[in-house]
Amino acid sequence: MSKSKSSESVKVVVRCRPMNEKERAAKFERVVSVDVKLGQIIVRNPREASASELPKIFTYDSVYDSNSKQIDLYDETFRPLVDSVLLGFNGTIFAYGQTGTGKTYTMEGVRNDPERRGVIPNSFEHVFTHISRSQNQQYLVRASYLEIYQEEIKDLLSKDQSRRLELRERPDTGVYVKDLSSFVTKSVREIEHVMNVGNQNRSVGATNMNEHSSRSHAIFVITVECSELGVDGENHIRVGKLNLVDLAGSERQTKTGAQGERLKEATKINLSLSALGNVISALVDGRSSHIPYRDSKLTRLLQDSLGGNARTVMVANIGPASYNVEETLTTLRYSNRAKNIKNKPRINEDPKDALLREFQEEIARLKEQLQKRSGKKKRRRQRRRAGEGSDGEDLEEGETEDDDEEGDDKGDYWREQQEKLERERKAIMEDHSLVAEEKARLLKEKEKKMEDLKREKDAGEMLAAKVKAMESKLLVGGKNIVDHTNEQQKMLELKRQEIAEQKRREREMQQQMESRDEETLELKETYSSLQQEVDIKTKKLKKLFAKLQAVKAEIHDIQEAHINERQELEQTQNELTRDLKLKHLIIENFIPLEEKNKIVHRAYFDDEDEYWKTKPITRIEDDHQMMTRPLSAVGYRRPLSQHARMAMMMRPEMRYKAENIMMLDMDLPARTTKEYQEPVIAPKVAAALEDALRDEDEIQVDASGFHSSLGSTPPASGSLKKPKSGRPRTGKKSSTPTSPFIPSSPGSPLYPQSRGLVPK
Ligand code: ADP
Numbered sequence: 001m002s003k004s005k006s007s008e009s010v011k012v013v014v015r016c017r018p019m020n021e022k023e024r025a026a027k028f029e030r031v032v033s034v035d036v037k038l039g040q041i042i043v044r045n046p047r048e049a050s051a052s053e054l055p056k057i058f059t060y061d062s063v064y065d066s067n068s069k070q071i072d073l074y075d076e077t078f079r080p081l082v083d084s085v086l087l088g089f090n091g092t093i094f095a096y097g098q099t100g101t102g103k104t105y106t107m108e109g110v111r112n113d114p115e116r117r118g119v120i121p122n123s124f125e126h127v128f129t130h131i132s133r134s135q136n137q138q139y140l141v142r143a144s145y146l147e148i149y150q151e152e153i154k155d156l157l158s159k160d161q162s163r164r165l166e167l168r169e170r171p172d173t174g175v176y177v178k179d180l181s182s183f184v185t186k187s188v189r190e191i192e193h194v195m196n197v198g199n200q201n202r203s204v205g206a207t208n209m210n211e212h213s214s215r216s217h218a219i220f221v222i223t224v225e226c227s228e229l230g231v232d233g234e235n236h237i238r239v240g241k242l243n244l245v246d247l248a249g250s251e252r253q254t255k256t257g258a259q260g261e262r263l264k265e266a267t268k269i270n271l272s273l274s275a276l277g278n279v280i281s282a283l284v285d286g287r288s289s290h291i292p293y294r295d296s297k298l299t300r301l302l303q304d305s306l307g308g309n310a311r312t313v314m315v316a317n318i319g320p321a322s323y324n325v326e327e328t329l330t331t332l333r334y335s336n337r338a339k340n341i342k343n344k345p346r347i348n349e350d351p352k353d354a355l356l357r358e359f360q361e362e363i364a365r366l367k368e369q370l371q372k373r374s375g376k377k378k379r380r381r382q383r384r385r386a387g388e389g390s391d392g393e394d395l396e397e398g399e400t401e402d403d404d405e406e407g408d409d410k411g412d413y414w415r416e417q418q419e420k421l422e423r424e425r426k427a428i429m430e431d432h433s434l435v436a437e438e439k440a441r442l443l444k445e446k447e448k449k450m451e452d453l454k455r456e457k458d459a460g461e462m463l464a465a466k467v468k469a470m471e472s473k474l475l476v477g478g479k480n481i482v483d484h485t486n487e488q489q490k491m492l493e494l495k496r497q498e499i500a501e502q503k504r505r506e507r508e509m510q511q512q513m514e515s516r517d518e519e520t521l522e523l524k525e526t527y528s529s530l531q532q533e534v535d536i537k538t539k540k541l542k543k544l545f546a547k548l549q550a551v552k553a554e555i556h557d558i559q560e561a562h563i564n565e566r567q568e569l570e571q572t573q574n575e576l577t578r579d580l581k582l583k584h585l586i587i588e589n590f591i592p593l594e595e596k597n598k599i600v601h602r603a604y605f606d607d608e609d610e611y612w613k614t615k616p617i618t619r620i621e622d623d624h625q626m627m628t629r630p631l632s633a634v635g636y637r638r639p640l641s642q643h644a645r646m647a648m649m650m651r652p653e654m655r656y657k658a659e660n661i662m663m664l665d666m667d668l669p670a671r672t673t674k675e676y677q678e679p680v681i682a683p684k685v686a687a688a689l690e691d692a693l694r695d696e697d698e699i700q701v702d703a704s705g706f707h708s709s710l711g712s713t714p715p716a717s718g719s720l721k722k723p724k725s726g727r728p729r730t731g732k733k734s735s736t737p738t739s740p741f742i743p744s745s746p747g748s749p750l751y752p753q754s755r756g757l758v759p760k
């Protein structure tokens, strides 16, 4: 591969898998033949009626038949791509094709079989072998693994598998997946482990793995960063990113008889795939200025791989059997178009987001910190040495020091220090001249010193370990370079590569010869006789006619395919229109206009996600906006809005009495009686009453003519006292004030006179 080319085509290879057991058992006809030498796939029409029809021929960069070995594909097609990733280019490998044609086989293969390992494991081997052989270079390798299912991105390496990730775009680094986890890997084993974890996560969520994998796109990303001292004396970092994409099955979803909801779901599943097709068409067309990358997550994420800064290989997988012929032809046409996409790959030098740079800086910072620590130690030691002898109590005589050695044997230093302190402690213990208190104090001091020493040692060790851990992630080669077998292996690989290159060139030449043949033949020919001329021209005419027929047939096929596609689109459109009408109907009839307007006002188009969204409800003094949803007030046992709280305090409304619906105040019943009202009395009657109610003391009784016939002693003359009755006096209330002792017969003088109450 040449590096200097500014623009290069997407490389398309086709691989035809062998017939499987079922197909063989059912005796399906083989309709695909593969011409490896010419890089051609020839498809016959299986229908009996069209036996005369010419076979369809498609030419690619290279083709692989059912006997092809995984390693052949790798050496010829993928190795150059991975090599350029190691140089700092971006690279992408797509596996395209109907379900069951060998996409996953090509990408992953059979994991534990070295013969049948796919591109992904082979590239692991390739990358780490390359690093181990490198010299004067530092590498950082990391891996990510994601899946796109129904236009949702899932991080297959994340702990939380229910989380969905978003795509973001930055002007400097382009489109990326926000919060996608990536793991730094130091060996083939480690990166394999990453892949296995991802594969496990992929199958966990799926009830039917086959169906799931045929409907989702899996992308394994390896990022290789390499730092090397440039000619300018500066370290330069190159970053190559390898996307390994196992696409969803390309079969038409309508074929499975999906309708209604399921069809819609199916449309969504294949959205990324049809968007990929549209992007390819738009890129190849040359007339369209707009490339619909934004139509799907897949095309957006892999934008660079299609017409951008990347080298891209597309592997189209097909099956050989007759019942798949339609899908096979679709795949072949699809990939044939992709051949014409022009990419502009370039080496990514010193990008802003290189992780390697961050690592290097962090290591340098930590090392500096370590240096400072040891510097501190050194100074302290010198200080101590200077003070030696002057202090009578100093017990450091036995110490031997060598400052020059310090950096090299830190372990010795620590040991020395510890031993010294231990010695000192012992000396104090044994010193009988000291007072007990003094001894305890000194011992305590020493112990504290020992603790400090230990803490410092631990901190130092931790720092050193951190530096070591970080450094271990940066890979450097050169260790195995003298390894003889390695050398031999390298030679072998080189030879294989050469052979692959040779094959490729041969194929190219063959292809060119074929096409020139027809053009140049004519110019050279001279005819000896008229008859000969007629013969030759007839032959040529026949050949051209055949070609014309083939082209016509191809046009016819493509037209048919287009018609089919259009019908499908129309069907989808009809369904969507019906849906839309229904929704309109519901909106018109059941949603109040006012509410509808509110929603319409809140709706806006998110350019980032290309989606209609609704703004959150905010309190704006605008009629169209809804009020803010009241916040929950604190201090209540259940969520309670501020509004409700206020209402609860201000108005005794039952509605907001959620906290305590019992009202304990006495609730007196309303009064149903009236206060007594005196009747209005005419003055004459009032006077009469007044008269009648006068105290009876004033009544004059004339008892002079009373002759007792009753035998009772009559009272002496004077006033007759009214007997006391138990009843209290009731004021003016009229009652019969007469007692039985006071007869009031008018005829008899014994009785008091009438007071005129009763009209005479
Ligand atoms: P896809 O991923 O396209 O749905 P798979 O990779 O799962 O298809 O392949 C379906 C089956 O065919 C698998 O059992 C696989 O082992 C087998 N197969 C595919 N391609 C080849 C091949 N080139 N050689 C041998 N077996 C193959």
Ligand code: MG
Pocket: 103, 104, 105, 213, 214, 246
């Ligand atoms: Mg698969």
